[in-house]
Each structure stands twice: as structure tokens, then as C-alpha cells.
Amino acid sequence: MNCENIEYLKNGNSRQKQAYCILSEKGILSKLKIFDPILVETIPIDIDIENSDLDIICCFADKQCFIKQ
Template sequence: MIKNFKKINYLKNGNQRQKLAFYEINKHQVLETLKQYSPILVGTIPIDIDIPNSDLDIICECKNHSQFTKYIRNEFGNKKDFKIYTTKKNGVDCTIAEFKTDNFIFEIFGQNIPTDKQNAYRHMIVEDLLLSKKGNDFKNKIKELKTSGIKTEPAFAKLLGLTGNPYVELLKFEHKLSK
């Protein structure tokens, strides 16, 4: 069953790091500030496969990158080590902002794609379903691979024996797992 990751209340009952993420996101009013951009926390912390240097990834839907950049700079530009830039990923414009708080690095990622259709969200849903099906041994092996420096999607691909682009191959599980 697919969990509701669109609200972060689930973090309150999670592990220590998830509880700290919940506190930090609320303390800095990150989701509240980004509300007009339909933000969703994605990545490894929500699905409990993070490692100590994992950041808080928040995806947003932004239709106008220059307005989004201006808004993000205005709202978060005073945060430690703030930076923002626009680039292309898979041929799609994206604006990425980073900053630090006491306990985390935040990465805000904006694309002109609804947040629940963005690959980061879709990957997290597939990964969460795989973790629930495969159990704790699988989860621990993912964390070990991540600790050794392998990124999340390639770690899943390695354990699942997938060949080709791990980001593409993982998405092929979407329809199989959501049934």
C-alpha cells in the first residue's frame, strides 16, 4: 500500500532522525513557506534509508523559474551557505536551492511538473514499496551500499539485479508494485 508522503506528520512517529527532520522543517517553516509550490519531502529520510550526511530534499512545482528563484532567494537567502541555480535534468529545466540549518542541509528542487509526477517522488514511492516487500535485510543492504558511496537508485538496482539506467529501470516497478 502506498503511504501518504504529501504531509510530513508521519515523521513525528519515526526514528530519531525523522523526528529531528520534522522539527527542523517546522522550525524553519519550509513547507509552509513553499506551500504555493505544492512541496513534498522526498528522498531517503522519509523512507528510513538515510545515512548521516543525507539531506532533506523538497520538491516543488514551479511554472516560472525566475519568479521561483526570486521567491526562494527572498525567503531562504539569509540561511547558512545558501546557493541557488537553474540547470537542466533529463532535458527539463530545474531550479535547485541549498542551505544549511543546525541539523540538516536542505535542497529545494523546482520543476514545471506536478510534484507527485516528478521522478524523485515516483522513485521514493517505488523504493518504499520495495522496502516493505523485501524486509529488513534488504533495507540494511541498501544502507550499507549507500554508506559505501553508492547513490540510492543504483543501490536498489544493484540488489535487484537491474541492468541499464537505474533511474529508468526502477520506474518500471511503479505499476507492478502499486497493485
């Protein structure tokens, strides 16, 4: 699994496929690309529970630039 590429979610379980569709359709990771986004939570590793959400971590040097994005 490459945490920097969510393509593997397309072939996962139903929640993983749903996560892939949401992230892809909304272009979320593309919009955050300059901040090196990584999807880090329970859905990608198949240990999620009913109310699990999607968490994305980012890296930035300029807080205001990140907020504006």
C-alpha cells in the first residue's frame, strides 16, 4: 500500500471504494497537492467502524497560505 496514492482503494471493500469515489470526485487530494496530503485513518487499512471518517494530514510552512487554500 502506498499511502501517497489512493488508487488501491478502487479495488478495496465497499467503504474503501466509497472513500476513493468521494476523494476523487471532489478532487480533494489534488487541491491539497502542494501540502503533500496523505490519507491516514482506519478505512484504508480496513479496521474502520460505522462512524469512521476520512483524515488527511498535510505539511505546510505558511499557515496563512494553507488556510487560504
